[in-house]
Amino acid sequence: MKYVYIPKSELDPDRHYVGIASDLKDRLSKHNCGAVAHTAKFRPWAIKTYLAFSDHEKALAFEKYLKTASDRAFSKKQL
Template sequence: MFVYILYSEERSRYYVGQTADIKNRLKRHNLGIVPSTKSGVPWKLVLQIEVLSRSEVMVLERRIKKRGVKRFIDDHFGV
């Protein structure tokens, strides 16, 4: 399972999600199939974090959203 972060230059926004298949999920986002991201096409994969279980995925996704995606990236990987 993966927690992933996408970025849309079109909207200047991040999106956080979870999946078992990153390649297929990114394709669905960029085809406009996912309602919450269809207005930001194209989306670029910024970060993917693999975790061992669904429960860990849910905890990490919630933590990222609560902190704010940009802050989470900056805190762990950035400036």
């Protein structure tokens, strides 16, 4: 199972991240302990939304979709 997830910063609620992981709890833990350079300065993080995919390729495609400029606004409003 692959998870596409969107955590939001508890330090800056307007800041969010889009990622993919096999183990969501472990990945959130890495964000919160500072092991992910891109998110370290905005910790702590809390999961805002996640979607589970049984198909790895579909999960990667959806993550890529959410990371495009036009869809960042969509994910902030809808997810």
